[in-house]
Amino acid sequence: MKFRRASPGPILDDLRAILGDRLSTSTADREARARDASHHHPEPPDAVAFPTSTDEVARLLAVCHAHRFPVIPHGAGTAVEGGIVAVHGGLCLDLRRMDRILEVNAADMDARVEAGVRRKQLNRHLEETGTGLHFPVDPGADATLGGMAATRASGTEAVGYGTMRENVLGLTAVLADGRVVRTGTRARKSSAGYDLTRLFVGSEGTLAVITEVGLRLAPVPPATAAAVCPFPTVAGAVDCALELLPGPAPARCELLDEVQMEATRRYAGLDHDPRPTLFLEFHGTAERVEEAARAADGIASRFGGGPFRWATEPAERDRLWQARHDGYYASLALRPGSVGYVTDVCVPVSSLAECIDRTRREIDACGLTAPLYGHVGDGNFHVVVLIDPDDPGELAVARRLGERIVDHALDLGGTCSGEHGIGLGKVDALERECGGAVEVMAAVKTALDPAGILNPGKVLRPRGDCAIVGRPEPPTNPIQATNP
C-alpha cells in the first residue's frame, strides 16, 4: 500500500459540511476511539463522525472515497483484535447514535435495527413490549448489533442458537464509494443469488459499512435450568460435553479450566471446587429442562464428574454461573497490575481436549500465567495471557504463545479465530489457515474497495496499488499500560 501523505484539512472541511458539529477532531474524542478492549497499541483517527442515518454515512463515504481517506466503522469498542485501531489514521465512524430499533415483527420472530443499537437495549425492548422473544447471540460485552454483525460475534449461546452468521437475516450497508445496498430479505431462507449478507457479516468493516441489521429472534424459553459440574480432568469434561451435545442439547456449554477456576475462587471468595468445571444451561419447557438436567447429571457421572448441581430459579442459576460470569476480571486479578493478552481458537469438539492439553503445555513452557475458558460446545476456547505492561519481552512471549496455539488449532482441523475476528492481530494467522483462499478474499476486497479506504490494515495485508491518504502503520506495537 502506498501512502500519500497529505493534510486531512480539506477533507475534514467537506465532512464537516455534512455533519456540522457532529464531526469532532477533539483529542478526547479521537483518543477515546483509538483502541478496543485489547492490548493492541492505540492509534487515534484524525476525526470522529457521529452520523445519525444511512444517508449521512453514504455521503461521508463518498467524500472519503473521493479523497482516498481511510474510514473505520466503530461500534461499542468491545472487540479484542485491534479492529478499530486507526493504524492509518482517517475517519472514525462512530455509529452509536444510530440506535433506533426500526421494527420488531413478533409473529415472524424478526427485527430490524440500526447498527448502533446494543444487544441489551434490544433485549430490554423485546421484554418491555411483551414479545416473549429475545436476541440470543451473547458475546458477554454489551456490543452494538452492527459491530457484532461486522465481527461475526458469537458467545455462550452459540451452541444452542448459532452465531451472527446464522442470526442475521439481512443488512443495509454502504459501499466504499457511498452506494447503499440492501442484502437479504425478511424471508427465512433464500436461494436468490450470492449471499452478500454472509459476505459482509464478519468482514470487519473492510468491505462495507453496515448501517442496519435484520435479525432473527428466538422465543424466550419458558424454563431454564442452569447446572455446574466439576471433573477430574479437562478431557473428562470435554468428553462429557461431546456426549451432551446431541442428547440433552444444552443451550450453553462452557468450560473453565483449573487455573481459571482457581482465579474465580480467589476473585469472588467462592468456596467451590477448583477442578475443571462445566457450566451448562438448558432451555425449554419446565419438564424438558428438568429431564435434560437429570440426563446430563447421569452422563456427567459416567465421565467422573460431580457433584452435579443444578437449579431453575433465576437467583440460584446466577449463583451457580457466577464463576463463569466473573471469568475475565477474575483472571486478570490473578496477577495484579497485569494486562490480558487475549486469544481464541476453535477446533472440532472431539479435538478440543487435545488442543487444550497442548495449549496448557505451551503455557507452562513459556512461564506465563494464562487461565483458559471457553465455549466447549462449539470447540471454542479463550486464553488470557497475563503480562506485565512494562515488559516488552513478555508481550513477545505472549505473541509467540498465541501463534503456537493457533498452529495447534490448525493442525487439529480448526480455525485461528472462533469469535474474536482477525483485526490487526491475526492477519498472519489467517494466511496460515486459508492458504490460497486469502487471495480470493483479497480479490473480493479489491473489487468492492479498490482504493482500500475501508478499515485498512485489518483482516488482509494491504496489497496492490491502492493508495490512501493516511499515516503509515506504526512500526512497533508496544503494549499499553491500562487494563482492557
Place this chain on the structure above:
Amino acid sequence: MKFRRASPGPILDDLRAILGDRLSTSTADREARARDASHHHPEPPDAVAFPTSTDEVARLLAVCHAHRFPVIPHGAGTAVEGGIVAVHGGLCLDLRRMDRILEVNAADMDARVEAGVRRKQLNRHLEETGTGLHFPVDPGADATLGGMAATRASGTEAVGYGTMRENVLGLTAVLADGRVVRTGTRARKSSAGYDLTRLFVGSEGTLAVITEVGLRLAPVPPATAAAVCPFPTVAGAVDCALELLPGPAPARCELLDEVQMEATRRYAGLDHDPRPTLFLEFHGTAERVEEAARAADGIASRFGGGPFRWATEPAERDRLWQARHDGYYASLALRPGSVGYVTDVCVPVSSLAECIDRTRREIDACGLTAPLYGHVGDGNFHVVVLIDPDDPGELAVARRLGERIVDHALDLGGTCSGEHGIGLGKVDALERECGGAVEVMAAVKTALDPAGILNPGKVLRPRGDCAIVGRPEPPTNPIQATNP
C-alpha cells in the same frame, strides 16, 4: 458479452489429453446433459467431462480458462431453473464420478464428501455404519451434495435443521483459472476472514466449481411423529403453523392447498379430505414427540383444523405423508400431457397466507391450473403451472404469472426464490429483488471469473468485456414436450 465464434476442436484436444476417453462428445452424452428437471429449453454442451478428482477439475479449468471456453458444473440434474443448460455451449463437468465419501467424524457429527456423492448415498452410508447420524437437508430429489451446495438447496427439513447455508462447514473449490482453494474448517464456527464458504454456496457454479463438501450431520432422532391435519382455509393452516413454530417446533411443516390435495386424491385414489392440509413431523424422544403431537392437535383445533391424525410407526407415518410425497407427479396428472412450469418464492411466515391468497387469485385470473404446496414453516411455497407443451401462448402466460408471484413475494418482504435458485429463469427477478446489490454480485463475479467462463448466463446478466468462445444465447426459449 462478446462471442468469439470458434471451433472448439483444439480446445477439446487439450481436454482429451487430460481425461482420455473420459471426455465425450457423443450426441447421447451431450443431449443427456442439455437440460435439468424443468421446462427450460435444452441446450447441449460441446463436450462432457467425467473428472474423478479435484486435480483433474483444476487442470480442465486451466485449459478452459486459457481458451475462454465455458464450463458448466453438473450434478444430478434435478434442479428447475435451467442452471445446467449450456446456453453458450462449452464443457459440461459431470461430477458424478467424484462420488467418494472421504471422511465421517461421528464424534463431531461432520463428514466430507466429493461433490458427486448423492444425499441418499451418504445417508445410507451413515445408517449402514451405525453412526446414528443423518444428513438432514432433503430437497426431495436424490441430488448430489455438490449440486445442493451450489444451489443452496433446502427442502422439507429446513425448518428444523436449516438449509445448505447452515449445513455446509467448508468446501474445496476450483477457481475459474484452475487454482484450488479450501474454505472453512471442521470447526463449528469461525470468525476468520470473509465467509467464502457461504459465498460459494448458492453461487450456482458461476464463481467456482465445488469439488468437495464438508457437511454438518445431525443425530437420527430417537423417535418421529408424523401428523396430518386439514383446515377450512389456507389462512387457518398458516396461522396454525405460525403458532406451532416456536412451541411444538416441527422438524417439517408442509402445506398442500385444496387444488394440490384434490390432485393427490385423484392421483393415488386416496380417500382423504381435499381441504388445505398441514403435514407435520416432530423429532425427539418418544415422550417429546408425543407431547409435541398432542400440543399441535390442541393448537390446530383452535384454528378450525381437524381431524388431527398422527402416528409414530414408520409405515403409518408414510401412509399419512403419502399425499405430500406424491405432490409433483400428482399435480402433473391433473392435466394429462401437460408439463409443469415450476416456480417458488419465500416470504415472512406471517405474510404467507396473504401471498398464497394473492397467488391463487392470479392463477384463477390467468385461467391455467396450478396446484400450490410448500414448506410453510419457512414461508416458502411452490406453484406448478400445468401448461400445454405445444402451446407457446400458455408458456407466456405461465411466465407472466411467475413474474407476478415474484412481485407479490417481494412486496410482502420476501425473496424471488426460496430454494430453486436463479439459474436462467430468475435473472430478471433477482434484479428486481436486489436492486443495487446485483452490482456488488457482478463485481464479485468479475473479480473471481474475469473471463466469464463459469456457467455463463446464469444468476447474473452477462456484462462488461468478458469474452468466451461459445454460442450466443438462443433468442427464444420454447417449451419442451417432455415432462420434467
